[in-house]
Amino acid sequence: MGLIRKFATVASGTMASRVLGFTREMLMAAALGTGPVAGAFYAAFLFPNTFRRLFAEGAFNAAFVPLFAKEIEVNGMDGARRFSEEVFGVLFSVLVVLTLAMQLAMPVLVATIIAPGFAADPEKYDLTVALATIMFPYLMCMSLGAMMAGMLNSLRRYFAAAIAPVFLNIILIIVLAWAWWSGRDEMQIGYDLAWGVLASGLVQLAIVWIAVRKAGIRVGFKRPRLTPNVKRLLWLAAPAAITGGITQINTLIGTAIASGQDRAVPALAQADRFYQLPLGVVGIAVAIVLLPELARALRAGNDGEAANLQNRSVEFVLFLTLPAAAALLVIAEPIIRVLYERGAFTADDTTLVASILSIFALGLPAFVLIKAFTPGYFAREDTRTPMYFAGVSVAVNITLALTLFPSMGAPGIAVASAVAGWINALLLFAVLVKRGHWGRDAGLMKRAPLLVLSSALMGIALHFGMQLFAPWLGSQASLVEQLGALALLSLAGMALYFALAFITGGANLRSVLQSLKRRPGQATLPADDSAS
Template sequence: MSLLKKFATVGGATLISRVFGFTREMMMASALGIGPVADAFNLAFRFPNLFRRLFAEGAFNAAFIPLFARSLEDEGEEGARRFAAEIFSTLFTVLALVTVAAMIFMPALVRTIIAPGLAVCIDDPVTLGHALSCEDRFGITVAFSRIMFPYLACMSMMAMVSGILNAFRRFFAAAVAPTILNFALIGILSYAWWARSTPQTIGFLMSWGVLFAGVGQLLVVTIAMRMAGFSVALRRPRWTPSLKRLLVLAGPAALIGGITQINLFVGQAIASYKPGAVSILTYADRPYQLPLGMVGVAIGVVLLPELARALKAGRMEEAQHTQNRSLEFALFLTVPAAVALFLIPEPIIRLIYERGAFEPATTAKVAAVLGLYALGLPAFVLIKVFSPGYFARENTRTPMIITMVSAGANTLLSLVLFWYYAERGIALATTLAGWLNAWLLFEGLRRQGLWHVDRALLKRSALVVLSSAAMGAALLAMMRLLAPFLDPQASVPEQAGAIVLMVAAAMIVYFALAFLTGAADRNLVAKLTRRRARA
């Protein structure tokens, strides 16, 4: 299977999950809007979801796969099974202890880490009749957090099983498993709409849905692992050299691979000082996660094993080629997506969310944040391209330092900009920190002689930018032409039709220019077409 096909396998499965995630967010926005229950759910879910993104989307794999692959090659399947059992047993024990401790001390966690803004919340007598009191907001955030926290344990164990599957080049099960969460929450929201449940009831039902979905995802990848002919036994935890080596690699890898999510988590914690800001950030996060997930996750999951194998075999030219083509692929898809999301965020947000409890005034706020997030989209994907260049060489120290610098910059910028621009300031801080991180990672590889940019990459990158600029001009022209159908008073079918026409026209312009100018690798496309025709 070619590198591009592997990207397509993981990216396609992730795309399915993101599409259903869109549906879930649309239904949630309609049911809860940006009210206190939506804020409480998003705050409570962000903490375990942070670990899902850190582990399940490549960071744990960055540490686990090279060590597991080495055990498999040097000691055979029995040695790999023993190594996996050591890691799984320790992971299970630690997660059990952490979960119990978190359930006990959850009020302190919410007050100091998850939502510090709720600890200093002051009730407004004018609006209190229409919203929950500060005490109630804090209470339901604690309750939701307690229900959902075991999801963290499920996702961490799922990450290890997914790493085993990826090491065996079986990517689909781990990529498609997150769809279970979306199915569960869509089902719950449909029931809540039918039963006309109150917002608080919906929040509690969704929290339980997250927990049960986590168990379901873990079962799916476990079954896939057994179908691959591999199993892991639970044993008494022991401190071994293999475990020590994994911890040395996994800590920095989790920090590095999850910098985008860490930045978002920090942003939401700061946003908890303003009612509604957390939900605004969450709703804006979903549209740009679609291209980020489809491209970034696919590259992060597939690139590391391919790069590690090439380096282990001493095929340096192949490693350089893999790195450059991955960067080329990332830019080819993310630059036009960033341009589109930056230019037309409001029509997109209006079509997706504006109904029920999601009011027109909220659309403008979410669209402004989405436009700023879009500017950082290429950077967030590039981080996933550059990081494997370090991980495959078992170097986590350099990218860890870079990530800490970026995270520090994000926190400082968020604190400063939030007081001037509210949630827009947090989005801008996240974008700036993302570009700083990507640039520092690339510079580190280039200065060490580990990344040599070839002429094809430079040429195609410049052509991608030019093609995307032309596409942006076409989008602006289409917006003026279709303005009556994009008006807030237009019907949903009219808005949807207008956006579909705009996107279709933009895609035609971009891909036509990309193929005519050579921004896309025409030889690669022709080769793939011939393979498909023979199939």
């Protein structure tokens, strides 16, 4: 399977999840707006979600995948199974202790870390504590699921792990539809959503567990022991957890700071949903596929293949992310108005969320490039260097957020996040180059500026197109007219961008088709002709 086809396999599941996520957010915005229940739910859900990124996705994609893949090559499937059981025993035991401790400490955690600004509102504070307590066991399900997803990715079985997150949104959409049909009030909807999150964690865990069994590996529980393999995993996973969850860490910090202002927390969460679409579909897909591929190339001593994988991945990232960033920057307001502005979500909410989304768009390429750069470290079992850069990013984010929030409000949080993201991405790239782990690539250097130019021209066209379609994009138009105008504007922008990218040479259609057809063991395309 070619590299781009692997990206597409993972991205298809992520795309389905993100599209359903938009549906979920539209229903939540109509039901809860940016009011206190929405603020409490988003703050409460962000906490277990942050731990999921720290201890599950980040740590296991960075540390577990290379070690598990090595076990397969050295000791076969039996060795891989023994290693997975050793890890499962330790992970399960740690998660049980962590979950119980967090449940007991939740009132203190909400008052000091999750949403300190809510402490002044007892009703909102109590609701946040209750919802966070219900949802925190979701972490346990997702952490165990992430381990099994890592096993599937190492075995090049990507789809089950990619499709499992879809069920979070399916379950929450069902909850919201039922709440609308039965006429439940906002407080009841908040509790319903929290229980829906927990149920989705159990469903997702079941999906990947079944997929692992079908792949021929049965993971049994063993008494937790710190074997040499487990110690090596923990040594790699600790810094990788911080690195892999850096975006989520910055989001958690921003949420804590924003909790001091009404409407800020849900507004940030609703804007976050939009830039998470390209980040998830492109960035996470690239990170999941690139890490095991890089690890295999490096273990085989094929540095040329490894360098080509990295350059083609960055090219692919830029090809899809730059136009997305330009579009979100230019047409953020009509996007938010058409998709969110109804029910409890007002025109003032549209203005606030759109301003945040425009700023997030400026940081989007950096957020996705981080996902493409970090496998270059993780595949070499270096998880500490990215951790140091993540620490710099967090320090920048905190400093800027605290500085800008008093004057700019929630948009100041977005500025801090975007700047921190770019600093992190540039540091990762600079050190890869300095160490000789990123070779000069003529194809990438030629095409990247052309992709920037094509995206900029598309953005200019969208600006004038937005003015042309203004009568059908405004709040006075019907929903059908708004959706039609937005869809037409978006499709025209996409068509223009792809035409410009291929005409200017920013993308090469022949190379894309060759990459889709390439099978393992075939020669990799030369750098000059590789796919975007």
